[in-house]
Amino acid sequence: MIRLFLMNRVGVLFLLPFVVALFQYLHWISGNMSSGVADFGFWGEFQISQPISYILSSIFLVINAVTLNYVYNSYEFLDRNSYLTSLLYIVAMSFYDAFYQFNYVICIHFLFCIMLVQFFEIRRQPDARKYWFNAFLFIGIASTLQPLLLFFYPFFIISILIFRTFSVREFIFSFLGFLIPFFYCFTYLWWFNIEQKIAFDRFTFESNFKDLLWVLLAYFVMIVVSYLNIRLRSQKFSVRLKKQILALWLYVLIGLVIGIMNYFWRNELNDFSLTILFLTCLLTYSFLHKTYGLLASGVLYFCLVYSMLKFFI
Numbered sequence: 001m002i003r004l005f006l007m008n009r010v011g012v013l014f015l016l017p018f019v020v021a022l023f024q025y026l027h028w029i030s031g032n033m034s035s036g037v038a039d040f041g042f043w044g045e046f047q048i049s050q051p052i053s054y055i056l057s058s059i060f061l062v063i064n065a066v067t068l069n070y071v072y073n074s075y076e077f078l079d080r081n082s083y084l085t086s087l088l089y090i091v092a093m094s095f096y097d098a099f100y101q102f103n104y105v106i107c108i109h110f111l112f113c114i115m116l117v118q119f120f121e122i123r124r125q126p127d128a129r130k131y132w133f134n135a136f137l138f139i140g141i142a143s144t145l146q147p148l149l150l151f152f153y154p155f156f157i158i159s160i161l162i163f164r165t166f167s168v169r170e171f172i173f174s175f176l177g178f179l180i181p182f183f184y185c186f187t188y189l190w191w192f193n194i195e196q197k198i199a200f201d202r203f204t205f206e207s208n209f210k211d212l213l214w215v216l217l218a219y220f221v222m223i224v225v226s227y228l229n230i231r232l233r234s235q236k237f238s239v240r241l242k243k244q245i246l247a248l249w250l251y252v253l254i255g256l257v258i259g260i261m262n263y264f265w266r267n268e269l270n271d272f273s274l275t276i277l278f279l280t281c282l283l284t285y286s287f288l289h290k291t292y293g294l295l296a297s298g299v300l301y302f303c304l305v306y307s308m309l310k311f312f313i
Contacts, residue, residue: 077284
């Protein structure tokens with residue numbers, strides 16, 4: 001399967017809906033049903049039945065995987081097309097509850113996939129105000145879904161400065177784009193007289209704290225493996241590609257910090273999946289090395305099998 005996705009065959013993307021459907025089916029027959037209450041940040045909570053949740057999450061997962069792969073191929077992370085990034089994203093996401101319960105997490109993934117397209121277009125344009133506005137419009141929408149993203153607005157500005165020099169006009173457009181979603185969100189809350197309170201709890205060390213340690217360990221291993229393989233190939237990278245990879249490392253760091261903050265806020269691990277969104281692009285290089293590629297393929301097959309068996313363990 002891995003060899004199929006490494007080849008330049010766009011048709012393999014049609015396998016993704018079947019992979020997602022298989023995971024959803026295994027989750028359904030295992031009886032791990034959710035409460036049906038889906039959180040959407042400042043917008044509030046909505047009741048979504050399990051069948052509808054399966055359908056919505058499946059659609060968004062496939063779209064996210066394809067869009068992420070589009071970014072990877074369109075902005076020439078490799079000198080040839082590869083579709084492994086989409087498979088890595090699907091397999092990694094199968095370990096998170098957000099895969100099976102449609103909520104703000106999957107929506108943020110979708111918004112950040114589109115954000116990447118806007119960011120990588122900025123360096124190509126002499127006048128990039130439109131792309132600054134669009135990128136931060138999507139970041140603003142994501143911030144209404146996950147309020148913790150508000151703290152990272154300056155870091156997204158820094159990530160753009162990796163590609164081009166600072167411009168006051170472009171910064172103003174980014175700020176306007178970032179504010180517009182909050183205008184609509186708070187108008188919605190006021191119009192329907194919805195009182196929304198965001199409560200921050202103190203740090204709690206509950207029973208799944210060991211899960212946090214395992215997640216951090218897994219990400220540490222993936223980051224080290226990605227870094228080593230990218231370093232081996234970096235001499236062949238163009239300046240543009242080096243800047244794109246540097247931006248992705250920054251987004252990986254943002255995802256990790258948000259995941260840790262959200263764990264101590266809500267005692268949840270789902271937000272760590274934001275890291276997966278960007279890390280899968282970097283992990284793809286691990287499968288191209290003659291030695292590390294065999295090891296990476298073995299680990300991926302193990303994760304694929306375990307992700308299916310975990311429903312019955």
